[in-house]
Amino acid sequence: MVTSSGFTSAPVTRALLTLLVSSSIGASVLSIKHYLPLKPVPHLWPYLQLWRILTFQLAYTTSTEVLFSAALIYQLRVLERMWGSRKFASFVVASYGLCWWGYIPSGMTGIVVALVAVWRNEMPKLGGFKILLDDDPEKVRAGTARGIEFTDKWTAYLLTAQLALSQFPYGLLPASVGWVVGSAWAEELVPGGIVRWRVPAWTVGEDSRAKRSGQRQYEGLRRRLEEENQDGMREVTEGMARGAPGQNDTRSFVGGLGRYFTSS
Structure with a gap:
C-alpha cells in the first residue's frame, strides 16, 4: 500500500499540531498554566470569566499530554487526506464548540478523542495479531486456541487511553464527551446543519478560481x-x-x- 509521508495534503493537521505544541510550550514559559483549566465554579460563576470557554482547549499543562495528543493528531492526518482540508477543519471547529463543557483539565483532549472516534468508523481494519492464552499445540494448529485479538488500530487506542487517564479522574470527562461527539458525528446523529456546515474555503487555502484552473x-x-x-x-x-x-x-x-x- 502506497502512503504519503509527513504532512503531505494535510495542512490543517500541521497547523493544529503546531498550535498545540507552541501554545503548550508558551503557557509553560510564560507561567500562565494556572489560567488554562476551566471550572464552572468559581470561573464561570460568580467570576464570569467567560473567556475561559474559548481558551481552555488551546494548550495542555503537562508534557505527557502534549506528547500523546501530538502523536494521535499526527496519526489521524489520514482523515484530512480522505475528507479534504475544508471538511476536516469544519469538524475540528464544530468539535471545539461541542466539547467545551468537558472541563478540567485544559487541552485538546475532547477534540482529539472525537477525531479518534471518527477515524475508528471511517478507516477500515487492515490487519492485526492475536495473543494466545492457550498453549495447547493442537488447538494452536487448528486455529481454535483462546486469545486476545488486536487490530492495526491498537496503538491509537492505547494512546487515547493514556491521554484520558493522564490526569485521572478529571481527564475522563472531556475524553468521554469527545468520544460521544465523534461517534455521533460519524453516525450522523448530530443536527444535520452542523454536519453539513463548512468553514470558508479561504481559511484552508482553497480558491475557487485556482481549483477550476487546476481541474482544467x-x-x-x-x-x-x-x-x-x-x-x-x-x-x-x-x-x-x-x-x-x-x-x-x-x-x-x-x-x-x-x-x-x-x-x-
Missing part, C-alpha cells in the same frame, strides 16, 4: 495521456500488420509494445 490542467493532462496511449496502440497494431509470418510477427509485436510503454 488535469483535464488537459488526461487528454494528452489518452492520445499517447492511442498512438502507442496504433504502433502495436501497425507493427503486427507489417510483420512477416512466424518469428517476425513476434518481433514486430514486442517492438511495438516496447515503443508503447517507453513513449513519453
